Amino acid sequence: MDDDAHHVADVSDFADDTQRIIVDVDGREVAIFRIDGEYHALLNYCVHQGGPLCQGPMTGQSGVADDGTWIYDDESHLVSCPWHAWKFDIETGENVHDSRYTVPKYQVEATDGGIYVRLSE
Amino acid sequence: MASAEPATIRSLDELDLIVDADSHVWDTMEDLYPYIDDKYSWAKRMLDTVSGHAPSTVFKRTTPTPEYGIRHRGRIHLYRDEDESYDLDVKLREMDDYGIDFGILDPGAGLDINTVTNTQFVDAIMNGYNSWILDQIGDDMPFKATMLAAPDRPRQSAAEIERVGDEDDIVAVSIPASGIEPPPGDRKYDPIYEAAEAKGLPVTFHGSVGSTPQAWPTVGRNAETMAEAHTVGHPLSAMWNLTTLIFRGVPERFPDLEFVYQECGLAWIPYMMWRLDDHYLENEEEMVMVEKLPSEYISEQFYFTTQPLGHTAANQKHLGQIVDMIGADSIMYSCDLPHPDHDPPQELFDRIKGSLSEEAVRGIMGENARELYGFGTV
Numbered sequence: 001m002d003d004d005a006h007h008v009a010d011v012s013d014f015a016d017d018t019q020r021i022i023v024d025v026d027g028r029e030v031a032i033f034r035i036d037g038e039y040h041a042l043l044n045y046c047v048h049q050g051g052p053l054c055q056g057p058m059t060g061q062s063g064v065a066d067d068g069t070w071i072y073d074d075e076s077h078l079v080s081c082p083w084h085a086w087k088f089d090i091e092t093g094e095n096v097h098d099s100r101y102t103v104p105k106y107q108v109e110a111t112d113g114g115i116y117v118r119l120s121e
Numbered sequence: 122m123a124s125a126e127p128a129t130i131r132s133l134d135e136l137d138l139i140v141d142a143d144s145h146v147w148d149t150m151e152d153l154y155p156y157i158d159d160k161y162s163w164a165k166r167m168l169d170t171v172s173g174h175a176p177s178t179v180f181k182r183t184t185p186t187p188e189y190g191i192r193h194r195g196r197i198h199l200y201r202d203e204d205e206s207y208d209l210d211v212k213l214r215e216m217d218d219y220g221i222d223f224g225i226l227d228p229g230a231g232l233d234i235n236t237v238t239n240t241q242f243v244d245a246i247m248n249g250y251n252s253w254i255l256d257q258i259g260d261d262m263p264f265k266a267t268m269l270a271a272p273d274r275p276r277q278s279a280a281e282i283e284r285v286g287d288e289d290d291i292v293a294v295s296i297p298a299s300g301i302e303p304p305p306g307d308r309k310y311d312p313i314y315e316a317a318e319a320k321g322l323p324v325t326f327h328g329s330v331g332s333t334p335q336a337w338p339t340v341g342r343n344a345e346t347m348a349e350a351h352t353v354g355h356p357l358s359a360m361w362n363l364t365t366l367i368f369r370g371v372p373e374r375f376p377d378l379e380f381v382y383q384e385c386g387l388a389w390i391p392y393m394m395w396r397l398d399d400h401y402l403e404n405e406e407e408m409v410m411v412e413k414l415p416s417e418y419i420s421e422q423f424y425f426t427t428q429p430l431g432h433t434a435a436n437q438k439h440l441g442q443i444v445d446m447i448g449a450d451s452i453m454y455s456c457d458l459p460h461p462d463h464d465p466p467q468e469l470f471d472r473i474k475g476s477l478s479e480e481a482v483r484g485i486m487g488e489n490a491r492e493l494y495g496f497g498t499v
């Protein structure tokens with residue numbers, strides 16, 4: 001790995017897909033999520049009012065079926081800020097309702113059993 | 122931005138068009154009766170025995186003290202004729218006094234149609250009102266009208282929209298806004314919204330203090346004075362109605378439908394825009410019918426008439442700031458003639474001329490109404 005890649009965890013640290021690990025990377029709190037075998041890294045900072053976004057519950061998404069029945073899609077992967085419940089897509093960092101609110105996300109990859117994050121684009 | 126450049130208009134005389142977007146008629150049972158279709162023969166037989174606004178036998182409106190009572194003893198209208206009538210010729214005299222060029226006519230007593238519990242009366246009054254109002258507007262008169270819909274009778278209201286919605290003088294569908302049970306976001310009302318959208322007619326929501334207790338029982342049980350009931354009645358209804366409309370997805374289901382809020386003034390709107398957006402963002406799990414920020418629906422599909430502005434005289438900038446927060450394109454001047462809390466055009470103009478652009482001022486005072494309702498000059 002190159003010098004920009006920070007070793008933040010090991011694959012063996014994730015027991016299942018709903019787990020997340022929050023680590024310090026050069027002074028930034030970054031959350032590593034594993035979803036369906038893929039890793040995603042978001043800044044642990046809610047762009048609403050600065051809450052610890054990534055420590056909130058992981059949820060699916062509410063919606064409405066064609067016949068008007070309200071449904072819950074647990075295939076969606078959102079994280080809900082513990083302060084005001086603003087919800088963000090873990091895979092994109094975008095607020096589920098308004099993409100003008102987007103949490104910084106970082107490149108993350110798993111190599112040789114290690115998980116690495118790059119803070120630069 | 123509306124406030125980016127100062128207005129160059131210094132006088133109302135410089136305006137080409139001033140529209141009262143909430144101008145009430147005085148619709149008595151005697152007026153409507155001859156216009157009720159004979160197919161409502163049972164209702165006609167019963168209604169032949171009532172007169173005036175029938176505030177207890179047909180309509181069930183209540184206020185804690187007489188509605189306009191001591192303030193306007195015998196003079197609810199500026200130019201009430203000696204015989205107490207208030208027809209459009211009397212209204213034209215009032216408008217001429219104030220320099221108002223055009224009026225959007227709204228029901229008076231009809232705004233309490235949702236307090237009428239006899240369904241046959243509801244259908245008959247709605248039918249009679251809509252035929253009567255069309256007959257009141259002469260060929261050269263500077264008026265258009267909203268037609269009356271009855272929230273408790275969605276299917277029958279849709280049939281009325283089909284019957285008169287294509288008339289040139291009908292420019293919107295008026296839905297009584299106070300005391301609607303369930304609130305207007307409920308799917309029960311979809312036939313009305315669907316019919317209005319199909320005809321290209323906005324829906325207007327206009328409350329009534331007398332019907333407020335149907336949805337806000339504490340106002341009916343505990344208000345000690347008319348002032349108490351009137352102060353909170355219109356805003357309570359407007360805030361609740363707006364909230365249910367947006368959160369239950371009515372503007373989402375009817376994207377070509379436009380909504381007009383009347384009789385509530387302006388200052389509550391920025392507060393509600395912030396509050397609705399905030400709750401939308403914080404309650405994702407409940408927002409299944411909402412696809413964008415509530416304030417975006419409001420900007421794109423909602424309009425607000427200005428009266429009653431409230432006591433705005435203490436500061437010359439605040440009303441312009443409120444307009445800027447809402448968006449000048451969404452606002453239409455209203456006078457509310459002939460009611461005693463009406464706002465003459467000068468009341469609004471003086472507060473906005475110094476802080477809004479000329480285009481914004483012209484829009485608010487008349488052009489926005491002309492564009493929304495699609496009428497020409499007379």
